Amino acid sequence: MGKKPEMSQVYPNEFVFSEKGGKGKNISTFLKNLSLTHKDYKEVNSNIYGSLSYKSSLDRSDSQSSQSNGGSGSHNSRPKSPKRSISGPNSFLSGIAPITSHKDGSVSPKKRIASLKYTDLDDDWDADLNTNKLNEEKDQSKEKFKGHGNTMKNSSIIVDSFFPDLSLSLDSPKQSIEDEDFKATIEQNKINQLNVKFDKFKAILTNDSTINIQELRKLSWNGIPTNLRPVSWQILLGYLPTNKSRQLSTLKTKRQEFIDGINATSIDFDEDGTSNFKDNSKEKQLYHQIKIDVKRTNPTIKLFASPQVQKSLRKILYFWAIRHPTSGYVQGINDLVTPFYKIFLGHYLWQLQNKDQTQLFIPGLMDDGDSMEQELLNANDLINLNIDNIDPSRLSERVHQIIEADSYWCLSKLLDTITDNYIHEQPGILKQVQDLKNLISKIDIDLINHFNSESIEFIQFSFRWMNCLLMRELSIDLIIRMWDTYLSENPLGFSSFHIYVCAAFLVRFSPQLKTMEFQDILIFLQNPPTEFWTEKDIELMLSEAFIWSSLYKNASAHLR
Amino acid sequence: MVDNTDDYSYDYEYLYKIVLIGDSGVGKSNLLSRFTRDEFNLESRSTIGVEFATRTLEIDGKRVKAQIWDTAGQERYRAITSAYYRGAVGALIVYDISKTESYESVSRWLKELKEHADANIVIELVGNKSDLDHLRAVPTDEAKNFANENSLLFTEASALNANNVDLSFHQLLKNIYEMISKHQLDNDESSNQGPSSGPTISLTPAPQEKKGKNNSNCC
Ligand SMILES: Nc1nc2c(ncn2[C@@H]2O[C@H](COP(=O)(O)OP(=O)(O)OP(=O)(O)O)[C@@H](O)[C@H]2O)c(=O)[nH]1
Ligand SMILES: [Mg+2]
Numbered sequence: 183m184g185k186k187p188e189m190s191q192v193y194p195n196e197f198v199f200s201e202k203g204g205k206g207k208n209i210s211t212f213l214k215n216l217s218l219t220h221k222d223y224k225e226v227n228s229n230i231y232g233s234l235s236y237k238s239s240l241d242r243s244d245s246q247s248s249q250s251n252g253g254s255g256s257h258n259s260r261p262k263s264p265k266r267s268i269s270g271p272n273s274f275l276s277g278i279a280p281i282t283s284h285k286d287g288s289v290s291p292k293k294r295i296a297s298l299k300y301t302d303l304d305d306d307w308d309a310d311l312n313t314n315k316l317n318e319e320k321d322q323s324k325e326k327f328k329g330h331g332n333t334m335k336n337s338s339i340i341v342d343s344f345f346p347d348l349s350l351s352l353d354s355p356k357q358s359i360e361d362e363d364f365k366a367t368i369e370q371n372k373i374n375q376l377n378v379k380f381d382k383f384k385a386i387l388t389n390d391s392t393i394n395i396q397e398l399r400k401l402s403w404n405g406i407p408t409n410l411r412p413v414s415w416q417i418l419l420g421y422l423p424t425n426k427s428r429q430l431s432t433l434k435t436k437r438q439e440f441i442d443g444i445n446a447t448s449i450d451f452d453e454d455g456t457s458n459f460k461d462n463s464k465e466k467q468l469y470h471q472i473k474i475d476v477k478r479t480n481p482t483i484k485l486f487a488s489p490q491v492q493k494s495l496r497k498i499l500y501f502w503a504i505r506h507p508t509s510g511y512v513q514g515i516n517d518l519v520t521p522f523y524k525i526f527l528g529h530y531l532w533q534l535q536n537k538d539q540t541q542l543f544i545p546g547l548m549d550d551g552d553s554m555e556q557e558l559l560n561a562n563d564l565i566n567l568n569i570d571n572i573d574p575s576r577l578s579e580r581v582h583q584i585i586e587a588d589s590y591w592c593l594s595k596l597l598d599t600i601t602d603n604y605i606h607e608q609p610g611i612l613k614q615v616q617d618l619k620n621l622i623s624k625i626d627i628d629l630i631n632h633f634n635s636e637s638i639e640f641i642q643f644s645f646r647w648m649n650c651l652l653m654r655e656l657s658i659d660l661i662i663r664m665w666d667t668y669l670s671e672n673p674l675g676f677s678s679f680h681i682y683v684c685a686a687f688l689v690r691f692s693p694q695l696k697t698m699e700f701q702d703i704l705i706f707l708q709n710p711p712t713e714f715w716t717e718k719d720i721e722l723m724l725s726e727a728f729i730w731s732s733l734y735k736n737a738s739a740h741l742r
Numbered sequence: 743m744v745d746n747t748d749d750y751s752y753d754y755e756y757l758y759k760i761v762l763i764g765d766s767g768v769g770k771s772n773l774l775s776r777f778t779r780d781e782f783n784l785e786s787r788s789t790i791g792v793e794f795a796t797r798t799l800e801i802d803g804k805r806v807k808a809q810i811w812d813t814a815g816q817e818r819y820r821a822i823t824s825a826y827y828r829g830a831v832g833a834l835i836v837y838d839i840s841k842t843e844s845y846e847s848v849s850r851w852l853k854e855l856k857e858h859a860d861a862n863i864v865i866e867l868v869g870n871k872s873d874l875d876h877l878r879a880v881p882t883d884e885a886k887n888f889a890n891e892n893s894l895l896f897t898e899a900s901a902l903n904a905n906n907v908d909l910s911f912h913q914l915l916k917n918i919y920e921m922i923s924k925h926q927l928d929n930d931e932s933s934n935q936g937p938s939s940g941p942t943i944s945l946t947p948a949p950q951e952k953k954g955k956n957n958s959n960c961c
Binding site for chain 2 (some may be wrong): 462467470471474475477478479481482510512513514516604606607608641642645646649650654701704705708
């Protein structure tokens, strides 16, 4: 576990409350008061929550989360574990220690409110906005929060960061380590919890007419069950409409748009498809760059070494680049597409193996008329097929196109939230690097001092963390887990929340780094020792990021 | 030449900062890994921003540590990477002998150095992937002439089969060493530092003070 924030390093004027429950009550007041002085806090807090929900740290024990969001919290209770209370600045601080140090403490879900800044984009659309006339009647249950373009005016807020549910990810209490029975119970509990979790997602996803995206976000913070992840991500990104009756038609349209767009390029996307281009043309250069990068994308993963998959990646990246000329293709974007591609391809296999689960399918993937699909369905090894062993050449061109299209649109959605990262001079990244430094100076001033004395600049090691969203530092499966949370935080997950995650990542190595010199620090951070990391490490990091994001919101100017 | 597997801090007398530049995909990162770790990777990842490695070797009986900054080749990163040119005493401009475009970019890279690097930086032109002779698109003589005209050192090398890789770096470092020694002789009386600390050139974008001190400790 990383270093805990030290109280003495916290500036009293920069508190922002972490708050529980609240149900978005009086949010505009809250937003106005994002930056509070010490003496304001009581007043503001009671504005937001009324007097009943505010408790000081001293009576934490009785402030149970009766009004916190049930969501993922309700199944994680181990009755004796300390629950955190709602608190003003003082108590929030003192509340940190129990959270970060009591590994067995389950924690009630928390809400956070963040203001939203969003830029209009060339390629901006939202599945839930393309409503045709028939469906346009008021959809009460749908909470718009994405703020994509014109949604902004109707919904000035986005709600929610949901406090990490540590109970799933953390080990059994120390005192019981020898107790085999207890261990078995813990194991069993974990399995039960996973089942409960699956059922909760399933309940949301199979709800008759409209999927409650808020509920989905809440649950997703703590990780999405593997088999439900692809469909959940598509919804969280605003690609797959929440309105069931529009899902298939929307996806059909978007997929066709992609296929038509690809055809319009009249490029064959072959390995050495340079014959398609005029000499020295911009397009030729672009294609060359994409071609050499696709070869160097996740080179150690078999799936991405497949010629079919590489061709798919070339199509996706090329098409994205020509549709987004202000940024164009930037190295690192090739990394970002791989989680989508991987899970969508895996989802197709899962569909083949679970034909009875249609209500959990991404629509329009399977097709009776697809002879290669029939072959797969009849194959002896169908049940053993998975993303790690599938030979992608067994999938039809039709399926490849769908996976490409879905990956393309989801990549676009993701990149829409971080456009400044890839335009000329990459201002988004430079700002993030600066934000990270500011944040670390509040969290771990000793590390900053050490870096200063060694002449380490943040840009030297964290540029890549921003440019590739830590994909060079962590395995793809851990990244996928991380994105569950990022997407729950959408659209700020990949921008401002990511900075807090980077801070947690850096601070985790702080003790080692403080003993190193310039050169060793850079070499260490170029290749940080994460090869044995598990989801637990990620979840711990996300939890820490969450705490800091609640504490130091003001450190990050995105949230101004 | 001395291997640097035991690269103890300050176990060197001179520290030279070198930058590796050139178009994306020409093999900069592999040249570096070949030189510093004797590794080649057909499936290396693209470099994002800047990466860094060192190797200490012996020149004229002196231990010289090369601190090499490997930069991303893509145009978009130019703003980031050019900041690293400052303080570099040497540069390798790499092209791919099987890719005309990468050779045509060399003059643009030279211009980058003129704009952002120190004026007396020593530059070497390296035609990489010499193992791909059957795909050669850039004649050796043409590149050699260009190098002569522009006062650049020149080699063809292959990160893949290691041919000429050590030589390229060695040649560059030796020239830097000689240039600096000569420069130092020329400026002997104007220098307020002892002769031994004079040739030590730094380093990172802004750490002159600290590293300067460290280096003089060991000299
Ligand atoms: N045949 C051959 N291939 C090489 C050689 N050096 C590098 N390559 C290959 O060329 C490709 C690009 O090599 P990198 O070292 O990643 O290129 P780079 O110049 O660092 O590229 P960027 O980081 O994008 O700027 C890789 O697939 C390497 O395996 C070589 O000497 N011979
Ligand atoms: Mg490289």
